[in-house]
Amino acid sequence: MADMVKSFRELTPELQATAGGKGGTLARLFQAGYPVPAGFVVLPTAFLDEKLTDEAWDEVRVHLHAITKDNVRAQFAVRSSALSEDSARTSFAGEFETVLNVESDKEIQEAIYTVFRSREAERVKAYSAIQGMDQLHQIAVVVQLMVPSEISGVLFTADPFTGSFASMIGNYVHGLGERLVSGEVDAHTFKLMRPKGKYDGPEEFKKHAPVL
Incomplete structure (x- = not known):
């Protein structure tokens, strides 16, 4: 079968x-x-x-x-x-x-x-x-x-343009992630530098960055 x-x-x-x-x-x-x-x-x-x-x-x-x-x-x-x-x-x-x-x-x-x-x-x-x-x-x-989400996004563990592992690039939106991948709304972008995790991006997302 x-x-x-x-x-x-x-x-x-x-x-x-x-x-x-x-x-x-x-x-x-x-x-x-x-x-x-x-x-x-x-x-x-x-x-x-x-x-x-x-x-x-x-x-x-x-x-x-x-x-x-x-x-x-x-x-x-x-x-x-x-x-x-x-x-x-x-x-x-x-x-x-x-x-x-x-x-x-x-x-x-x-x-x-x-x-x-x-x-x-x-x-x-x-x-x-x-x-x-x-x-x-x-x-x-x-x-x-389903997981009800306040913020959803996509995280690239290598730079999607250069392939470098020196930083991780993320995009997020408020609400469900489908709005991001479908292009319905513009995303907010942030960057996390390795190895210390220095954050560069919107202040509202900074508190979530450590878990990444």
Whole structure:
């Protein structure tokens, strides 16, 4: 029987390759003990003719209810994890769909379909063509517990322009991080110098810098 839906805890190194970049990385962080919100990955094998098989949907519901049994008001983020998503010269951030704050089984099922079908979006095909890549992407779908956030952002552990490890560059926005990666709002930028962690950026974020 094909593996179709696996929690972050269950994703073995062998299966992580089929979970896409985001799904595989979240699983590794979760298994290493980092504070990663609970979730699971719907693998490409779960889909037949653009829809979840009945067996796969049953597995999705089992994983959902395992998370919600102690939190009946839990909401979820449903995101892409394409097997070809990012590389040294390409980035698909914001190209595939993301659906946030979904709660009921029906909403989550529709969100999974929305994300999975976004691999056929014209913007994805156009970007893939520019990069000389196959325009039809293998895609997994991550379903993860939502975290209400006051500030969200992206941290580059090496300078994204020079590759230097002398500093870390970060961008943040108020509220959910999707507003940042989608380009909906302009980000605030900060820099942390190594090795002493000297901070250069907006004063409001300085108190958060030490945890990075």
